Amino acid sequence: MLGRTAGLALAAMVIGTACAQAQPQTAVERGAYLVETVMTCHNCHTPIGPNGPDMARAFSGGTPVFDTPAFRVRGSNITPDRTNGIGAWSDAEIEKALREGVRPNGIPLAPPMPTGFYGVLTPADARAIVVYLRSLKSSPTKVEAPVYRAAFEREAFPGAEKPADPASLADKVKLGEYLVTIAHCMECHTPRDRGRLDFSAVGTGRQEFKGPWGVAVSRNITSHPEKGLGAWSDAEIKRAITHGISRDGTRLKPPMGYGMYARMTQADLDAMVAYLRTLPPRE
Numbered sequence: 057m058l059g060r061t062a063g064l065a066l067a068a069m070v071i072g073t074a075c076a077q078a079q080p081q082t083a084v085e086r087g088a089y090l091v092e093t094v095m096t097c098h099n100c101h102t103p104i105g106p107n108g109p110d111m112a113r114a115f116s117g118g119t120p121v122f123d124t125p126a127f128r129v130r131g132s133n134i135t136p137d138r139t140n141g142i143g144a145w146s147d148a149e150i151e152k153a154l155r156e157g158v159r160p161n162g163i164p165l166a167p168p169m170p171t172g173f174y175g176v177l178t179p180a181d182a183r184a185i186v187v188y189l190r191s192l193k194s195s196p197t198k199v200e201a202p203v204y205r206a207a208f209e210r211e212a213f214p215g216a217e218k219p220a221d222p223a224s225l226a227d228k229v230k231l232g233e234y235l236v237t238i239a240h241c242m243e244c245h246t247p248r249d250r251g252r253l254d255f256s257a258v259g260t261g262r263q264e265f266k267g268p269w270g271v272a273v274s275r276n277i278t279s280h281p282e283k284g285l286g287a288w289s290d291a292e293i294k295r296a297i298t299h300g301i302s303r304d305g306t307r308l309k310p311p312m313g314y315g316m317y318a319r320m321t322q323a324d325l326d327a328m329v330a331y332l333r334t335l336p337p338r339e
């Protein structure tokens with residue numbers, strides 16, 4: 057629901073990007089594609105209105121609120137406002153925040169910001185995101201300051217510790233792995249053990265998400281034939297990712313950003329599916 061509205065609001069713009077696929081993309085177009093679709097930044101950085109993310113206030117932050125024993129933080133204002141956004145940060149500082157989860161003042165970003173997955177960004181993609189963020193409309197919204205109550209550790213996702221080699225992404229499965237990583241799918245589709253992702257059970261789901269929709273529990277998306285996606289067709293997997301419809305036709309709940317993933321190119325979606333099929337079957 058949440059992602060769907062965002063996707064609709066963005067449709068015109070992103071379709072424009074898709075049509076331009078034949079020509080080489082500029083950095084700002086590539087950044088728009090990554091931020092608005094596969095990386096679902098709106099999910100955490102755009103205030104939620106009665107009909108989902110409020111695009112008139114895109115990226116001005118304030119919601120959602122992540123309240124845990126260790127911290128209480130909100131999605132930040134990531135528009136170019138120099139006082140309340142990130143307009144005064146240098147390109148290198150923005151990139152460092154994305155890749156390493158550290159602000160220019162040295163204060164680490166709390167884990168809801170999935171920087172443990174963004175270390176894998178290629179230099180060109182990280183640069184494209186910065187260029188696109190700089191092109192956003194500034195918002196003066198001041199977001200409530202984060203409260204840190206206890207130490208937290210940054211969790212680098214296995215394989216996301218360093219930038220991917222751009223040449224390797226010509227391979228469909230490698231491209232799919234890259235996209236699934238930057239889409240932070242496994243942050244939600246991996247169980248947590250005392251707050252930390254259990255890397256021995258990647259893809260098996262079982263995390264709970266509470267919200268206005270009630271409770272949603274992430275599912276097993278490994279290649280397991282009964283518990284996972286092993287018996288699903290490619291079309292069924294893509295329908296689940298982009299339309300939030302499970303194999304049996306039931307509607308899937310937020311917070312997964314279906315509507316944003318729906319704006320990905322077919323080639324990118326195909327690559328994601330090809331990669332998911334290589335995940336070892338786990339119960």
Ligand code: HEC
Nearest residue numbers: 095096097100129130131132134153165166168169170202
């Ligand atoms: C799952 C939620 C989530 C997603 C997805 C997400 N962020 Fe964040 N982000 C956060 C939260 C929460 C914070 C604030 C953390 C804190 O205060 O410690 C944050 C902080 C940031 C900051 C630091 C801003 C500041 O003033 O300190 C930047 C820059 C940023 N995000 C950019 C992005 C971009 C670009 C994307 C998409 C590529 C993105 N984020 C995706 C949750 C998210």
Ligand code: HEC
Nearest residue numbers: 239240241244272273274275277296302303308309311312
């Ligand atoms: C913010 C958390 C989150 C993210 C990110 C996320 N998912 Fe999900 N996903 C969920 C939840 C929760 C469900 C189950 C919803 C329900 O039961 O109604 C789900 C359901 C699914 C399903 C349906 C499975 C079934 O058995 O019906 C598939 C397939 C899926 N996700 C794949 C992905 C892929 C691929 C990505 C990355 C492109 C992704 N998810 C990113 C939370 C997430």
